Amino acid sequence: MSTPPIQWYPGHIAKAERDLLDNLKKVDVVLEVRDARIPYATRHPQMQQWVGSKTRVLVLNRMDMIPTSVVQQWKAWFQEQGETAYFTNANQGKGVEGVALAAQAAGAAMNQRRCDRGMLPRPVRAVVIGFPNVGKSALINRLLKRRVVESARRPGVTRQLRWVRISDQLELLDAPGVLPSKLTNQQAALKLAICDDIGEAAYDNQRVAFALVERLQVVHAAAPTLGLLTGLRSRYNLDPLAMTSETYLAELAAQRYQGDTERAARQLLNDFRKGQLGAIPLELPDLP
Ligand SMILES: Nc1nc2c(ncn2[C@@H]2O[C@H](COP(=O)(O)OP(=O)(O)OP(=O)(O)O)[C@@H](O)[C@H]2O)c(=O)[nH]1
Ligand SMILES: [Mg+2]
Known part of the structure; x- marks a missing residue:
């Protein structure tokens, strides 16, 4: 689909x-x-x-x-x-x-x-x-x-x-925030959504939450010594390296929200945006 x-x-x-x-x-x-x-x-x-x-x-x-x-x-x-x-x-x-x-x-x-x-x-x-x-x-x-x-x-x-x-x-x-009239780079658009730098009406929470988990896996792989997953592991007691983003959200939903993946997605995004998962960059100079 x-x-x-x-x-x-x-x-x-x-x-x-x-x-x-x-x-x-x-x-x-x-x-x-x-x-x-x-x-x-x-x-x-x-x-x-x-x-x-x-x-x-x-x-x-x-x-x-x-x-x-x-x-x-x-x-x-x-x-x-x-x-x-x-x-x-x-x-x-x-x-x-x-x-x-x-x-x-x-x-x-x-x-x-x-x-x-x-x-x-x-x-x-x-x-x-x-x-x-x-x-x-x-x-x-x-x-x-x-x-x-x-x-x-x-x-x-x-x-x-x-x-x-x-x-x-x-x-x-x-001045009000400005955005390109067309978001041609969807990888960049997903990062804007993860960081709450674009209106909520523009995206689907679950899709953006999957993208967050996947991005954390990628940034961690590029810079393992930063320990970027520590906050995530300890907060939810789930290791994002051990599973796909879909499984991660499903497990989180099962653990805390009676299987409600939408609520799990919102929680994960909210925790990231509030800095509850620690200080986490989504880009590095050599990782656009
Ligand atoms: N952790 C953190 N939060 C910040 C920082 N700067 C701003 N914020 C928070 O980010 C949120 C958005 O801040 P605004 O100043 O409204 O952002 P803006 O760019 O003017 O947003 P628009 O007017 O909607 O385009 C607020 O909740 C701020 O408290 C920062 O350096 N660190
Ligand atoms: Mg403003």
Whole structure:
């Protein structure tokens, strides 16, 4: 049986993209926010076009959700590509100051040009762009140390563009999460679904839960020393290496939910998304 591919492009995202294009003219810096668990899958194909000649600051948020050693691997990898990646934990504020400084530094050049033309300096304007639910609004709230924009545990929370003045030097534009209008890479789409970076309406929980178990098997095989399955084994007392993903979910359902595989799937996804299974990356620099 062939299952339909994951697609999600609701009206508010289409509108957000149009608004974004209108606002890009006013912006000096693009803060591109990705999910540290899936840096490849949360790379938006249009980003280059949006950045244009502006400065881009690359942020990998949710750093607390992957092991520190993997953060180091990614930092080194991005460095090799000639890019600086700022890793942040927008919930606790870790790394966010560095992001603000990078955005402000980009603005210094802009103000120098204004000054040369006899104009007064103005704050740097940066737009925060990324896939849904990666933590864009949380990052803004952290920078302001105050809850100014709505931020919650589901994709599609921010619905409108909104400017927030962080300081005399920096203004940020919070934007709704954006997604490619067609998700052509279904492996990437499954990772977005696993990480809750796409609307629930787009997918089938059981299929996504199977994909999670299979992905854990693959990442574990690529990096056995990280011990990524420890949390899973101890929480459910089931070893994902000993069985297929279908059997894994069926066993979990039998053990806990009177055979209700849908509930087991939801539980597994929920536990992963809340970090209850430990710090688990779904991609590594050499494992896209
Ligand atoms: N563990 C962890 N959770 C985070 C981090 N950053 C944000 N979150 C949580 O992720 C959820 C989504 O955060 P939002 O700030 O609403 O994400 P967003 O990118 O603005 O989402 P949309 O507006 O829907 O596109 C919230 O529950 C945050 O508390 C982080 O660094 N680590
Ligand atoms: Mg938001």
